[in-house]
Amino acid sequence: MTAYDELMAFQRDTSALGEVAGRLGWDQEVMMPPGAEDQRAEEMAVMEKMLHQRQTNPRIGDWLAAINVADLDAVGQANIRHITHSFTRRSRMPEALATEIARVTSKAQRQWADARAANDYKAFQPVLEQVVSLKREEAAALANGGDLYDALLEDYEPGTTGNDIQKLFDALRPRLVALRDAAMGADRQPEKIIGTYPAKKQMKLSRKLAKKFGYDFGHGRLDKAVHPFSSGSGQDVRITTRTAAEDPFNCIYSTIHEVGHACYELGIDDTYLLTPLGAGVSMGVHESQSRIYENQFGRSRAFTGYLYEQMEQVFGKAPATSAEAFYGTVNRINKGYIRTEADEVQYNLHVMLRFDLERRLIDGQLDVADLEEAWNARFAADFGYEVDKASNGVLQDVHWSVGLIGYFPTYALGNIYAGCLNEALRADLPDLDAELARGKATYATKWLGQNLQQFGGLREPIATIEHACGKPVSVEPLLSYLEQKFSDIYKL
CATH class of the missing domain: 1.10.1370.30 (Neurolysin; domain 3)
Incomplete structure (x- = not known):
C-alpha cells in the first residue's frame, strides 16, 4: 500500500468510530432512559478520547509528509486538504480537554432540558459556566494567537471569520x-x-x-x-x-x-x-x-x-x-x-x-x-x-x-x-x-x-x-x- 492508501484506511476506521459516537448522541436525545445520564457521559468521554487519539496520531503526520499531493487526482487532493486541516487543529487540542468537554456537555444536555422544562436559567447556569470555560480553553488552544471566536467558527464554516x-x-x-x-x-x-x-x-x-x-x-x-x-x-x-x-x-x-x-x-x-x-x-x-x-x-x-x-x-x-x-x-x-x-x-x-x-x-x-x-x-x-x-x-x-x-x-x-x-x-x-x-x-x-x-x-x-x-x-x-x-x- 502507498502512504495515501494507508492514510485513507486509517481514516475510514476513524470515520466509522465517529459515526458510532454520533449514534450515541442520537440515542441520548431520542431514546436513552433518563437514569443513564452519568454513564452516557462517561461513554461519550471515552469515545471522544479514542477519536482524539486517532485524529492526532503521529502516523498521520508521517503519511502526509510522504504523500506528493501533486500526484493525486481532485478527490485525493480534497481528502488530503481535509485531513491536514483536521490533524493540524486537533493536534493543538489537549486530549484531556477534549475528553472533559465531551463529558461535561453530555451532562449539560440533560440539565439544559430539565432547566428548560422548569423555566429556570439559574439551574442551568453552573454547568453552562463549565461549558463556556472549557470552550474558551479550546479556542485559546486552536487560535494559535489568533481570534478566539474565529477559532471555534472554523469548525463549522472553514475559511470564514x-x-x-x-x-x-x-x-x-x-x-x-x-x-x-x-x-x-x-x-x-x-x-x-x-x-x-x-x-x-x-x-x-x-x-x-x-x-x-x-x-x-x-x-x-x-x-x-x-x-x-x-x-x-x-x-x-x-x-x-x-x-x-x-x-x-x-x-x-x-x-x-x-x-x-x-x-x-x-x-x-x-x-x-x-x-x-x-x-x-x-x-x-x-x-x-x-x-x-x-x-x-x-x-x-x-x-x-x-x-x-x-x-x-x-x-x-x-x-x-x-x-x-x-x-x-x-x-x-x-x-x-x-x-x-x-x-x-x-x-x-x-x-x-x-x-x-x-x-x-x-x-x-x-x-x-x-x-x-x-x-x-x-x-x-x-x-x-x-x-x-x-x-x-x-x-x-x-x-x-x-x-x-x-x-x-x-x-x-x-x-x-x-x-x-x-x-x-x-x-x-x-x-x-x-x-x-x-x-x-x-x-x-x-x-x-x-x-x-x-x-x-x-x-x-x-x-x-x-x-x-x-x-x-x-x-x-x-x-x-x-x-x-x-x-x-x-x-x-
Missing part, C-alpha cells in the same frame, strides 16, 4: 427590519392559525411529506425530540421533529427542514463513504439545504396549495379558509420568541442576536451569570417586546449546552446560500411551481443532488455554492426573494 459574518449581517439587517415593520403595519394581514391537531396525525403527515422531499426511510427514521435535529451520514441518517397541538407547522416544517439536512448526507456520492468527503462540507452549506427545502420549496405558494389539501385529508380541516389564505397563514409574520418557529423575514434577526452574545461570551466581554439579562435586553431592543419566560429566551436552544459555539451564524449563512441556489435552480427549472403544486418536491431536490449534494466535501464551502450557482455568493438573491414574496402576501 466573525468579521466576514458581521459584514453580511450588516448588509441584511436594515432591509429585513424595514420589510418586517412594513408587513406588520400593513392593512392586509394573513389569517392566524386556528384549531388543534393531534400529534399522531401530525407525525403521519410529516412522514408522508418527508418521502415527498426524497427522504429514504430505508436509510433513516423519524422520531420526536425536544429540539429537532438530523444525525449521521452515509447509509444511516436519522431525523427528529416535535409536535405542538395548536401549531402543526412546528412539526411539519421542522421535519422538512431536517429532511434537507438528511438528504444532503444521503445524496453524497457513495464512493466517498467514511472518507473526509463523505459528509457535508460545512454547516452553512448544510443549512442551505435545510432552509431551501423548508422555505423556498415548502413555504412556496405552489407547495402550500398541495399541503392545504393534505391537511384537509389528514385532519379533516386545514388552519385557514382557502388554499390562498393558507399560503398567507403559513408565511404570516408573527410576534414570537422561538427561532425555529420564526418566519423567513425575522429568522436571521434571531441568529444575529445569538451570534453577538456568543461572540461576547468567548471574548470574555459577557459572563454566563449575566447572559439571561443580556439576552432579554437584546431581544426587547430587536423585537420590541419582552421575553416572558426562559424557555422562550435564553434556554430555547440546545446548542450552547452541547458546546456548539460558533454554530449559530451558519444558519444565516445557509439562508444566504439558499437564496443563491433558489435563483439558480429556478432559472434551470421553469416548471418548478407546477411540479410543487402536485407535491413533487423531488423535481427541485434532484437538482440540488446533481449540482451540490453529490459532491460532499470535494470543494471548499463557498466554492461548493458557487459551483452550483455559477456565480459569486451575494445577499441580494435572498433579500430580493423575501421582498418580492412578502410584498405580494401583504400587498405592500
Whole structure:
C-alpha cells in the first residue's frame, strides 16, 4: 500500500468510530432512559478520547509528509486538504480537554432540558459556566494567537471569520427590519392559525411529506425530540421533529427542514463513504439545504396549495379558509420568541442576536451569570417586546449546552446560500411551481443532488455554492426573494 492508501484506511476506521459516537448522541436525545445520564457521559468521554487519539496520531503526520499531493487526482487532493486541516487543529487540542468537554456537555444536555422544562436559567447556569470555560480553553488552544471566536467558527464554516459574518449581517439587517415593520403595519394581514391537531396525525403527515422531499426511510427514521435535529451520514441518517397541538407547522416544517439536512448526507456520492468527503462540507452549506427545502420549496405558494389539501385529508380541516389564505397563514409574520418557529423575514434577526452574545461570551466581554439579562435586553431592543419566560429566551436552544459555539451564524449563512441556489435552480427549472403544486418536491431536490449534494466535501464551502450557482455568493438573491414574496402576501 502507498502512504495515501494507508492514510485513507486509517481514516475510514476513524470515520466509522465517529459515526458510532454520533449514534450515541442520537440515542441520548431520542431514546436513552433518563437514569443513564452519568454513564452516557462517561461513554461519550471515552469515545471522544479514542477519536482524539486517532485524529492526532503521529502516523498521520508521517503519511502526509510522504504523500506528493501533486500526484493525486481532485478527490485525493480534497481528502488530503481535509485531513491536514483536521490533524493540524486537533493536534493543538489537549486530549484531556477534549475528553472533559465531551463529558461535561453530555451532562449539560440533560440539565439544559430539565432547566428548560422548569423555566429556570439559574439551574442551568453552573454547568453552562463549565461549558463556556472549557470552550474558551479550546479556542485559546486552536487560535494559535489568533481570534478566539474565529477559532471555534472554523469548525463549522472553514475559511470564514466573525468579521466576514458581521459584514453580511450588516448588509441584511436594515432591509429585513424595514420589510418586517412594513408587513406588520400593513392593512392586509394573513389569517392566524386556528384549531388543534393531534400529534399522531401530525407525525403521519410529516412522514408522508418527508418521502415527498426524497427522504429514504430505508436509510433513516423519524422520531420526536425536544429540539429537532438530523444525525449521521452515509447509509444511516436519522431525523427528529416535535409536535405542538395548536401549531402543526412546528412539526411539519421542522421535519422538512431536517429532511434537507438528511438528504444532503444521503445524496453524497457513495464512493466517498467514511472518507473526509463523505459528509457535508460545512454547516452553512448544510443549512442551505435545510432552509431551501423548508422555505423556498415548502413555504412556496405552489407547495402550500398541495399541503392545504393534505391537511384537509389528514385532519379533516386545514388552519385557514382557502388554499390562498393558507399560503398567507403559513408565511404570516408573527410576534414570537422561538427561532425555529420564526418566519423567513425575522429568522436571521434571531441568529444575529445569538451570534453577538456568543461572540461576547468567548471574548470574555459577557459572563454566563449575566447572559439571561443580556439576552432579554437584546431581544426587547430587536423585537420590541419582552421575553416572558426562559424557555422562550435564553434556554430555547440546545446548542450552547452541547458546546456548539460558533454554530449559530451558519444558519444565516445557509439562508444566504439558499437564496443563491433558489435563483439558480429556478432559472434551470421553469416548471418548478407546477411540479410543487402536485407535491413533487423531488423535481427541485434532484437538482440540488446533481449540482451540490453529490459532491460532499470535494470543494471548499463557498466554492461548493458557487459551483452550483455559477456565480459569486451575494445577499441580494435572498433579500430580493423575501421582498418580492412578502410584498405580494401583504400587498405592500
